[in-house]
Amino acid sequence: MTCLQADRFHNFTIYIMTEEIIIAGFGGQGVLSMGKILAYSGVMQNKEVSWMPSYGPEMRGGTANVTVIVSDERISSPILNAFDTAIILNQQSMDKFEKAVKPGGLLIYDPNGITRHPSRKDINIYSIDASDEAGKLGLSKVFNMIVLGGFLKLKPLVAPEFIHKGLEKSLPARHHKLIPDNEKAIEIGKGLLKPLNVLN
Amino acid sequence: MGELRLMKGNEAVAEAAIRAGCDGYFGYPITPQSEIMEYLMAMKPYETTGMVVLQAESETASVNMLYGGAGTGKMVMTSSSSPGISLMQEGISYMAGAELPALLVNVTRGGPGLGTIQPSQADYFQAVKGGGHGDYKMIVLAPASVQEMADFAKLGFELAFKYRTPVMILSDGAIGQMMEKVELFDPIARRTDAELIAQCPWAATGKPKNRDHIIITSLDLDPAGQERVNLKLQAKYRQIEKDEVRYEMISCEDAEYVFVAFGLSARICQKSIDIARAKGIKVGLFRPITLYPFPVKQIAELAKKVKGMLVVEMNAGQMIEDVRLAAGCSLKIEHYGRFGGIIPAPDEVVRAMENQIIGG
Numbered sequence: 063m064t065c066l067q068a069d070r071f072h073n074f075t076i077y078i079m080t081e082e083i084i085i086a087g088f089g090g091q092g093v094l095s096m097g098k099i100l101a102y103s104g105v106m107q108n109k110e111v112s113w114m115p116s117y118g119p120e121m122r123g124g125t126a127n128v129t130v131i132v133s134d135e136r137i138s139s140p141i142l143n144a145f146d147t148a149i150i151l152n153q154q155s156m157d158k159f160e161k162a163v164k165p166g167g168l169l170i171y172d173p174n175g176i177t178r179h180p181s182r183k184d185i186n187i188y189s190i191d192a193s194d195e196a197g198k199l200g201l202s203k204v205f206n207m208i209v210l211g212g213f214l215k216l217k218p219l220v221a222p223e224f225i226h227k228g229l230e231k232s233l234p235a236r237h238h239k240l241i242p243d244n245e246k247a248i249e250i251g252k253g254l255l256k257p258l259n260v261l262n
Numbered sequence: 263m264g265e266l267r268l269m270k271g272n273e274a275v276a277e278a279a280i281r282a283g284c285d286g287y288f289g290y291p292i293t294p295q296s297e298i299m300e301y302l303m304a305m306k307p308y309e310t311t312g313m314v315v316l317q318a319e320s321e322t323a324s325v326n327m328l329y330g331g332a333g334t335g336k337m338v339m340t341s342s343s344s345p346g347i348s349l350m351q352e353g354i355s356y357m358a359g360a361e362l363p364a365l366l367v368n369v370t371r372g373g374p375g376l377g378t379i380q381p382s383q384a385d386y387f388q389a390v391k392g393g394g395h396g397d398y399k400m401i402v403l404a405p406a407s408v409q410e411m412a413d414f415a416k417l418g419f420e421l422a423f424k425y426r427t428p429v430m431i432l433s434d435g436a437i438g439q440m441m442e443k444v445e446l447f448d449p450i451a452r453r454t455d456a457e458l459i460a461q462c463p464w465a466a467t468g469k470p471k472n473r474d475h476i477i478i479t480s481l482d483l484d485p486a487g488q489e490r491v492n493l494k495l496q497a498k499y500r501q502i503e504k505d506e507v508r509y510e511m512i513s514c515e516d517a518e519y520v521f522v523a524f525g526l527s528a529r530i531c532q533k534s535i536d537i538a539r540a541k542g543i544k545v546g547l548f549r550p551i552t553l554y555p556f557p558v559k560q561i562a563e564l565a566k567k568v569k570g571m572l573v574v575e576m577n578a579g580q581m582i583e584d585v586r587l588a589a590g591c592s593l594k595i596e597h598y599g600r601f602g603g604i605i606p607a608p609d610e611v612v613r614a615m616e617n618q619i620i621g622g
Contacts, residue, residue, distance in 0.1 A: 098268070098441065101268055101441060102268045104443075105266055105267070105268045105443045108266070109443075110442075110443060111268065111441075111442060111443050112440060112441070112442045113268070113440060113441035113442070114436065114439075114440040114441075115439060115440070117294065117379075117380075117435075117439050137442075138529060138530075138532030138533040138535075138536065138608075139529050139530040139531075139532060139533035139534075139608050140436070140440050140442070140526075140529060141436065141526075141529075141530060141605050141607070142533070142607070142608065143607040143608070143609065143610075144609075231267075231268070232268075
């Protein structure tokens with residue numbers, strides 16, 4: 063959400079941005095790491111961030127979700143029940159989080175495996191065929207970065223140079239050779255969005 | 263500006279302990295705090311600063327290693343989660359009695375018993391009212407962010423040595439597991455033996471010929487002697503209550519109603535303030551940072567200015583007893599809590615304020 067605040071001491075207005083995001087899918091899809099890369103990129107740009115995973119006894123194959131908040135000001139609750147953006151990668155998460163998007167907010171989902179597509183008319187909805195594309199290009203390891211690219215196209219919260227730094231910081235050194243693939247995937251994702259419901 | 267990192271609360275408290283010059287960590291794994299020892303083991307401070315990191319055979323062993331380390335003046339810490347901290351209560355009481363400095367981190371989970379591994383604040387009573395036996399107090403710091411997990415490790419050691427008392431960081435599973443931006447303070451070198459002997463004349467550091475034995479004990483079989491020990495402890499606690507109260511007030515200047523909450527609940531209430539103020543309800547937040555010493559005077563002052571207080575806790579109503587004692591009987595003060603690992607949502611807290619305090 064972007065809100066306007068009058069600066070009391072100077073004669074201009076400043077924009078204070080806070081974006082509250084839920085990323086949800088199966089464990090193993092890279093949900094948590096997508097959130098971490100976004101959050102670390104925010105840190106690199108000196109924004110306030112929080113990354114709050116659902117944690118529990120379930121592991122690979124179970125559902126996983128993470129709440130990521132990127133803001134220009136101090137973050138209040140790291141745990142939320144309404145979101146500016148939902149990034150959804152499986153049906154269970156669609157059932158749970160479509161209704162949690164704030165009116166006027168954004169829902170991005172990969173239609174692979176989705177049987178009940180989102181139907182709300184009061185939010186912006188885009189699909190992104192990331193898993194298909196990742197399979198075609200042999201980039202299945204960076205599937206999550208294709209999705210992140212789609213999100214960043216619509217909400218450019220963090221500048222590309224800081225995404226690069228965020229990747230360097232989030233990935234262990236032995237995976238740094240994969241950074242170019244990650245960045246390529248982000249670029250591919252920016253071109254894959256299909257608008258399904260766009261508000262004026 | 264210090265180094266910026268994105269870290270889990272558990273990692274931040276571990277990194278900060280190394281940077282604070284900690285001499286030794288003794289612990290036993292338990293969710294949701296296992297990353298503390300995992301991080302320390304991965305960082306291998308025993309190869310750099312010389313800090314010992316040891317997995318003990320149990321929590322009981324950990325806390326007694328803490329007693330031994332603290333007795334030699336070393337800067338020592340342990341960490342655990344609720345059931346493990348219960349096992350340590352005897353050792354905490356002994357350390358309080360023997361006036362030993364140590365840092366304990368409790369990353370709490372839902373109880374009672376084995377409970378859940380999800381966040382909870384149900385260990386408030388245990389931490390601030392003396393979970394072990396005898397008339398003792400422990401300084402209790404309640405972080406509400408990953409940054410404070412780091413900052414309070416350093417502060418906790420400072421207070422522990424200043425007052426020769428155990429200090430607890432009372433955190434919860436959410437603060438331990440979530441990642442936020444942290445600005446890390448520059449590392450402080452571990453004390454040399456000479457510095458330690460100079461700073462801790464009470465510590466068992468080896469007997470030179472020109473002085474008597476140093477005896478570290480909580481035992482005095484003579485009741486008069488044991489009463490003197492207690493009077494000394496109580497005088498120390500009065501000093502702590504006078505000098506070490508810490509708290510934060512948010513949006514209280516014009517508030518008609520306030521939330522009182524610590525740790526994660528206080529973060530949730532900050533969002534609730536935004537929601538309530540958008541509806542035109544003037545609410546603020548009082549956040550005790552030290553749970554012991556409790557900000558009694560500050561809550562009493564605030565109670566004179568507002569129409570009601572809602573104490574929000576992830577428990578069945580523990581801190582509310584201290585809030586009511588501080589604020590007196592004339593003000594409407596109610597509790598809103600979720601238990602067993604359920605975290606209240608910001609809008610749910612606003613509804614509780616509307617139903618229980620404003621409309622109630």
